[in-house]
Amino acid sequence: MKLATLKNGHKDGRLVVVSRDLRRAADALAIAPTLLSALEDWSRCEAPLRALYERLNTGDVPASFDFDPQQAAAPLPRAPQWCDGSAFLNHGRLMETAFNMAPIPDFDTVPVMYQGASDDFLGPCDDVALPPEEALGIDFEGEFGVVVGEVPMACPQRLAARYVKLLVQINDVSLRALGPREMKTGFGFLQAKPSSSFAPVAVTPDELGDAWCDAKVHLDLHIELNGAWFGHPNGREMNFGFDRLIAHAAATRRLSAGTVIGSGTVSNAGGAAGSACIAERRAIETISRGAPRTPFMSFGDRVRMEARLQGATVFGVIDQRVVPAPTLKD
Amino acid sequence: MKLATLKNGHKDGRLVVVSRDLRRAADALAIAPTLLSALEDWSRCEAPLRALYERLNTGDVPASFDFDPQQAAAPLPRAPQWCDGSAFLNHGRLMETAFNMAPIPDFDTVPVMYQGASDDFLGPCDDVALPPEEALGIDFEGEFGVVVGEVPMACPQRLAARYVKLLVQINDVSLRALGPREMKTGFGFLQAKPSSSFAPVAVTPDELGDAWCDAKVHLDLHIELNGAWFGHPNGREMNFGFDRLIAHAAATRRLSAGTVIGSGTVSNAGGAAGSACIAERRAIETISRGAPRTPFMSFGDRVRMEARLQGATVFGVIDQRVVPAPTLKD
Numbered sequence: 268m269k270l271a272t273l274k275n276g277h278k279d280g281r282l283v284v285v286s287r288d289l290r291r292a293a294d295a296l297a298i299a300p301t302l303l304s305a306l307e308d309w310s311r312c313e314a315p316l317r318a319l320y321e322r323l324n325t326g327d328v329p330a331s332f333d334f335d336p337q338q339a340a341a342p343l344p345r346a347p348q349w350c351d352g353s354a355f356l357n358h359g360r361l362m363e364t365a366f367n368m369a370p371i372p373d374f375d376t377v378p379v380m381y382q383g384a385s386d387d388f389l390g391p392c393d394d395v396a397l398p399p400e401e402a403l404g405i406d407f408e409g410e411f412g413v414v415v416g417e418v419p420m421a422c423p424q425r426l427a428a429r430y431v432k433l434l435v436q437i438n439d440v441s442l443r444a445l446g447p448r449e450m451k452t453g454f455g456f457l458q459a460k461p462s463s464s465f466a467p468v469a470v471t472p473d474e475l476g477d478a479w480c481d482a483k484v485h486l487d488l489h490i491e492l493n494g495a496w497f498g499h500p501n502g503r504e505m506n507f508g509f510d511r512l513i514a515h516a517a518a519t520r521r522l523s524a525g526t527v528i529g530s531g532t533v534s535n536a537g538g539a540a541g542s543a544c545i546a547e548r549r550a551i552e553t554i555s556r557g558a559p560r561t562p563f564m565s566f567g568d569r570v571r572m573e574a575r576l577q578g579a580t581v582f583g584v585i586d587q588r589v590v591p592a593p594t595l596k597d
Numbered sequence: 598m599k600l601a602t603l604k605n606g607h608k609d610g611r612l613v614v615v616s617r618d619l620r621r622a623a624d625a626l627a628i629a630p631t632l633l634s635a636l637e638d639w640s641r642c643e644a645p646l647r648a649l650y651e652r653l654n655t656g657d658v659p660a661s662f663d664f665d666p667q668q669a670a671a672p673l674p675r676a677p678q679w680c681d682g683s684a685f686l687n688h689g690r691l692m693e694t695a696f697n698m699a700p701i702p703d704f705d706t707v708p709v710m711y712q713g714a715s716d717d718f719l720g721p722c723d724d725v726a727l728p729p730e731e732a733l734g735i736d737f738e739g740e741f742g743v744v745v746g747e748v749p750m751a752c753p754q755r756l757a758a759r760y761v762k763l764l765v766q767i768n769d770v771s772l773r774a775l776g777p778r779e780m781k782t783g784f785g786f787l788q789a790k791p792s793s794s795f796a797p798v799a800v801t802p803d804e805l806g807d808a809w810c811d812a813k814v815h816l817d818l819h820i821e822l823n824g825a826w827f828g829h830p831n832g833r834e835m836n837f838g839f840d841r842l843i844a845h846a847a848a849t850r851r852l853s854a855g856t857v858i859g860s861g862t863v864s865n866a867g868g869a870a871g872s873a874c875i876a877e878r879r880a881i882e883t884i885s886r887g888a889p890r891t892p893f894m895s896f897g898d899r900v901r902m903e904a905r906l907q908g909a910t911v912f913g914v915i916d917q918r919v920v921p922a923p924t925l926k927d
Contacts, residue, residue, distance in 0.1 A: 347716030371782045381784040382712045386677030386853040398751040421728040452701045454711040455785015461849040519791040523716040592750050
């Protein structure tokens, strides 16, 4: 099943079911007005949403309409929580080596994870507006994520995968000029992590077939920067599965239905698959050539991210520019 | 004006107006069903809520009823964001000195702030349920906070105070055994910061009179642990005002209406005022006696927090136990 949220002037948008090929959509209002409300009442909503999805795929919904990703918000424009791991250790090790950072304690055995803002997620084609006056080190991070149902406190890893309701694809926008200072405070990322963006469609795990395996998304994530190949790392090299990340996030708290857990930048060893963020490519350049060569993003630059299964798009496409935010007037 | 949220089985509860003396309450459903919805439409809701408040104070609301803090949820049981500063530098310096921590860069000039979970705030009398199996170093942190309207990205400090709609009083529950490792990762607090609790009533700044000054809450915060005095530090020694904290949080993002910004543990120099958290008292003990003497909380322990103005309670009382969460069954 594939679900999306269309913009309608309200914070949470309106829920639609989208056909597997992402061509058609059908309003889900009669089942649930928003994706968050559906997730909060998933046991009641899942079956009728799936039934609508099956009819949509067979062309059997007269009131269906063309699905326009330009009109899509993030599947959850505001989510209860956003906890983002860094579960591809290859990425972290490259960053440590290149920039001579102190090793993170227990990096191989305990996931690292930060809490991000979840109240203002961007849609797949939305401009990423950022303060105009600084060299911020604007970067993208291509990630996969899961949306969970309500997870009880102290949920162990062995029980965690059952709470995965939907899979999503994310651009975790990052400001590299601000990250190191925030890491050194020990309080973690805040200004370095503005609003994240989401591919238009959230999908149930069964849509991936065998590519959803060990609580990981075994798909290449194709990244283009201004129309040029940047990388296509595969999610299978994730060192902690989403089950482990959910258990980590829920260790001392409940997770409300609709919480989003991110994988961190998808990253593969060896370098042939390229990178899913500029910082990692700069790390590789620093290690191999002594200095970074690839600049961070400038205003007007575009990033495109897509995962495909047997040639067909899974989550749809993130394709967005970074732009300067308007200056505030008194 | 004083506002509270009563539990009604729904996540966001129901909005009530509370009399200045916290004795009576009146349903605000005809104006806004929840505090979040009121904050999202504040320009429409503020005047009728204030009118209801004035009538309640003069005994002129026939349908009013006794206000029972036991029935109160947090004023915002789920808020869009929770960004918690550490704006009392005295607290941070004591912690650094006692535990030989590396100094935080720019600590005197740039606020430190972490992003916490905002989807599951606790009410003033709710038990704080925590995983049963570990020595977690359970601690409270007595804080003040502000609830803002929608703040635009890159809002400068000089414009920030205008977005303060409500003041709140907070117990930022903290697990000290988990904090140091999370600080060392650079990704910040996650497991170390379970759900925070709130005093029953959120108040507009005018309720404080001169005690709301320089965007700081100039009130003693009285803390008792198991019925014994623990401290009464005053909020006036905050080194960064809430205007600065709002500007810090909004530097690279919009803040949705209803975002909560915290002061960090209220802390006064000199020691005579005691402390608003156990960790700080342990730091003082370590500095003066070579080792901490005060233990962290055990299950069953109670903490009480209250701020008063001319002898009368302002936000009502946080009075809650810590208890072990039930163990999960497969």
